[in-house]
Amino acid sequence: MSTSSSASPSRAATLTDVARLAGVSIATASKAINGRAQVRAETRQRVLEAAEQLSFAPNALAKSLLQGRTGTVGLLTSDLEGRFSIPVLMGAEDAFGAGRVSVFLCDARGDAIREQHHIRALLSRRVDGLIVVGSRTDPRPPLEGDIPVPVVYAYAPSEDPRDISITADNVEAGRLAIDHLLSCGRTRIAHVSGDVTYKAAKDRARGAADALADAGLELVGGRTFFGSWSEGWGRGAARMVVERHPDVDAFFCGSDQIARGVLDALRELGRDVPTDVSVIGFDNWAVLTTNARPQLTSIDMNLEQVGRVAAKRLFAAIEGTASSGIEELPCRVVTRESTVPNG
């Protein structure tokens, strides 16, 4: 705390004091301190300077923790199967510190009315902030209405660049996959992916094409084979690619489900993995990767890290230090026997 505070030392400064000194309404002061995006940068700066001058301690969560109460954060998901939400939830809890902050998950099922209902319920239970998790990386509309606590968007970023969004860098992930296959000595690489309407599918394909171009190569067939996120598509696409391009020596698959289908088709075509053909999947979903024959190399989107960073940004916003824009976190390759022969 500043010792040069101009506020009376006999009583803690209130939000009203801060608003008066900054020459703004209490609502605006609150928004500025809570890091809400609706406040202009210069106004926010003025409010934060006033808060600093008055030694105003706005951090409700920190106050709760100091008083021995626990903080709570709402996690709003639209991811029915929980595949993306659960790791984000766990990462966020770990970042907040077990035993200090509880994360309450609500499932909106991709339904706007249900989302509104859950937000009201969470706010009425005095959560300190909200993390909104989506099931795909396409930007989503920001939460409607006036949300009095900070919000961070995870995996699915907000369409509003003033919001705080944390997602995975799928373009770089496409590069990573191709670079790994090039390291394994592969040059005739096919890319079989899912639904082309997904931004993630397009991003991964772009990164893959860029990495190949940098190596003076191009995708087998000259294009990405987009289809659906299913084993059936993986099987069909693999048969088609091998028939048209018998010299194919690697498959970069847009999901582990597609990769499982590609592996099955290659086995039935008599192509040995990884001796003849290398296969890399995407998602690093243990149920699929560790049960595959051979076990499947895959790209991991580090979703727990997405959750941890979302929690940190939310914590910072609660403390009045809001960032903004989309932050894309790196993915990583998890190598198994489908690309690298078992030594």
Next chain:
Amino acid sequence: MSTSSSASPSRAATLTDVARLAGVSIATASKAINGRAQVRAETRQRVLEAAEQLSFAPNALAKSLLQGRTGTVGLLTSDLEGRFSIPVLMGAEDAFGAGRVSVFLCDARGDAIREQHHIRALLSRRVDGLIVVGSRTDPRPPLEGDIPVPVVYAYAPSEDPRDISITADNVEAGRLAIDHLLSCGRTRIAHVSGDVTYKAAKDRARGAADALADAGLELVGGRTFFGSWSEGWGRGAARMVVERHPDVDAFFCGSDQIARGVLDALRELGRDVPTDVSVIGFDNWAVLTTNARPQLTSIDMNLEQVGRVAAKRLFAAIEGTASSGIEELPCRVVTRESTVPNG
């Protein structure tokens, strides 16, 4: 409401009135009305009669809803992957009625300290009740400490028979699977299952053996082949069974993962499914059943129904009508091409 109430009609009866009339402490009256198990049946009866006589309306949740506020229920899970929790969560929300009650999910990760922490956080946020979901059907210790709201255990029942527990009837599910295979004309049926330390694995095996005994048959090999919940075990077990018992004509698998392994091994052994051999899985996990070749018949544990019934029992307990004991709900067969030839 009773019109013969002896309370003054000019003011609503309070819990203190009820306690006085029943001759118990306010704490005991509260526990009796909230359906907590620590109260003796006769005491509870006396309190409920007093409440009836005074037209006492204790339902905090109903009051909230009447006043236009939403109710909230905490769902405490220890199921990391969310496979069992998410359908239970959705069923509970549907039973409560969308837009009226929000369910907050907290993940305890099977850790008692984390569980305590989440319970404190949920109670401090004034949830109206708790649903505790486990990842296996083995009974678990009841929640520790004095929980001031009703609790219902879902999927994993409480060890305390005074608690309310809702789970799936895995013995009957084993019967259902065998009855379906018998209906398909199969008589040489093998049962390949997972970890024998799971009560669910033992229950399904018992139901299967009972159904076969009723038909004058027994399992191929005279026993259940227990192993692990993995595709790898399914592949190995199928090869072993076919080698030792070439006349096997059906596999009942303890999970869809095991069934996927069995299907792959049978294909590689040249056994046609379902012409030569029928295969039925367990869990009806769409990712595995719909991508299998052929698509996999499976037992569905109706987990959404478990969630719906848990919600109803919790609602009843909040209203003062608590049940107790373990309620086992029926499972169902979902037929696909792995048991029934595609017409």
